[in-house]
Amino acid sequence: MSQTLVIKIGTSSLTQATTGHLALSTLATLVETLTRLRYQGYRVVLVSSGAVGVGRDRLGLTERPRTIALKQAVAAVGQGRLMRVYDDLFSSLQQPIAQVLLTRGDLVQRNGYVNVYNTFQQLLKLGVIPIVNENDTVAVDELKFGDNDTLSALVASLVEADWLFLLTDVDQLYSADPRENPNAQPISLITSMKQLEEFQVQTGDSRSGWGTGGMITKIEAARIATGSGVRTVITEGKYPQNLEKILQGEAIGTQFEPQIRPVNARKHWIANVLIPLGKLYLDAGAVKAISQRGKSLLAAGITKIDGEFTVQDSVQICDLEGQEIARGLVNYNRGELQKIKGLHSDKIPEILGYEGAETVVHRDNLVIREQGIGNWE
Incomplete structure (x- = not known):
């Protein structure tokens, strides 16, 4: 059976740090890479941030929205524009896509969780690349994923993925923030989450200021995903073509080895989906x-x-x-x-x-x- 890949790209990788405009070269390379992977037989799911960033750029806002109402309004402006860019790029390569907007509320009821699973399976069977984002326009604090790292891990678990790639603004995990500590040591492989205590890993916030996640949310995403049997990789989003190299065995980024896939999906749902x-x-x-x-x-x-x-x-x-x-x-x-x-x-x-x-x-x-x-x- 073909392998299933979930790729999450953050706002910091999708946008230019200085202006907040879309990084079109990165986006185009990502689309080309994912389409090639599809033609190689992989089943591909993309979890994409960027709706708030694109909306803010479109509206000429210079700061990230601070109130929920403003954020939801800006996301509503940005989501359609972001999907249009994706659709234009993927359509030029004859690759069909689908928009999937989720809130945690869609998954907390067991029947809703099963329905979302069935939708993903049908889309992947049709050769479609689902593009997933949190439905910021309607999400409430109590039922938010909080960040797309967590969302991508839950999606990877839901679709029983083989790989989760977290594309971010650093090339891999370090023992400390390499932007502040020149002695930070790169970490290539994590075989158990307990190793992070041994490495005394320190975490920082998103570099660009345009995104919401930091390394700590990626580590939590890796915990959720590896606990569901999904191999997880943290690597730099500026070079989406590295996905193919990693799948071919090159040691790029930081890999988290998967645990044995749990037999009891219900217990995974209780542990990681419910609030x-x-x-x-x-x-x-x-x-x-x-x-x-x-x-x-x-x-x-x-x-x-x-x-x-x-x-x-x-x-x-x-x-x-x-x-x-x-x-x-x-x-x-x-x-x-x-x-x-x-x-x-x-x-x-x-x-x-x-x-x-x-x-x-x-x-x-x-x-x-x-x-x-x-x-x-």
């Missing part, structure tokens, strides 16, 4: 039962509750210091849990006045986080 609406703090015994023995969470182990949530919402499960050890879907709302926390399960009917679930979070709806900078188990 937790609350926190449950556990005593030491409950932490050990969950993190070491894979047990379900019972009310007896809960000491404190934060947030507002209802049944089947996602919550973070933390130790007494607030360190997240797991994440899962709750069987009780906040009000019910306040009444039964710290109590044994056989006391629940007496306290609530009705027969409730024996578990607060069943182990089938619970994912455990590795210690340190790690993946979900």
